[in-house]
Amino acid sequence: MPKRKKATLTGRVERKGAKVQKQNRRQDPEYSRSDNLCNTESRRARRSDPVYNANDLARDNVSRRARRSDPIYNANRLTQDDISRRARRSDPVCNSNELARDNATRRAKRGELKPWKYAVVIYNENIKDGPCHRCFSCDKLLFKTQVVKTTKESLLSKGCDIDYLKTLIIHELCQ
Numbered sequence: 001m002p003k004r005k006k007a008t009l010t011g012r013v014e015r016k017g018a019k020v021q022k023q024n025r026r027q028d029p030e031y032s033r034s035d036n037l038c039n040t041e042s043r044r045a046r047r048s049d050p051v052y053n054a055n056d057l058a059r060d061n062v063s064r065r066a067r068r069s070d071p072i073y074n075a076n077r078l079t080q081d082d083i084s085r086r087a088r089r090s091d092p093v094c095n096s097n098e099l100a101r102d103n104a105t106r107r108a109k110r111g112e113l114k115p116w117k118y119a120v121v122i123y124n125e126n127i128k129d130g131p132c133h134r135c136f137s138c139d140k141l142l143f144k145t146q147v148v149k150t151t152k153e154s155l156l157s158k159g160c161d162i163d164y165l166k167t168l169i170i171h172e173l174c175q
Helices: 010-028 028-045 050-069 069-089 092-110 116-127 151-158 162-174
Strands: none
Touching: 010 028, 028 050, 050 069, 069 092, 151 162
């Protein structure tokens, strides 16, 4: 085992001087800019490495799991959550936003109101093929949702005459 050097006063002074010199360099904007650029480039290089990313994710998962299993950490987290929730609720703007969000969620669960994102998804699904159905009388292009499928019997029961139905059938055959 190598012998340790004894701490001397001159060694401490030298280290302290180096520390002060390093602090002075960090205050220099040009040095700081170049140091940040170097750090950014090295971080980019590390992040582009898939092995580094996998190890980083694994390390994060392990530390998160360890924190979650710590009862003291959980107790502190719950009290902090409680404090922040109380602060948010005491703020009138946040409180009104939270109430509106809760009301919308409740209505959505009851089926009275569908969330906006769900409506957008349905709309996009309905129009994704474009207007592909053509009206035989006016040549207007229609979306799939604008066309109603029916049977000959249901049209006859609603009072449509045979000539009209023949026109529809001929139109369907020529498409």
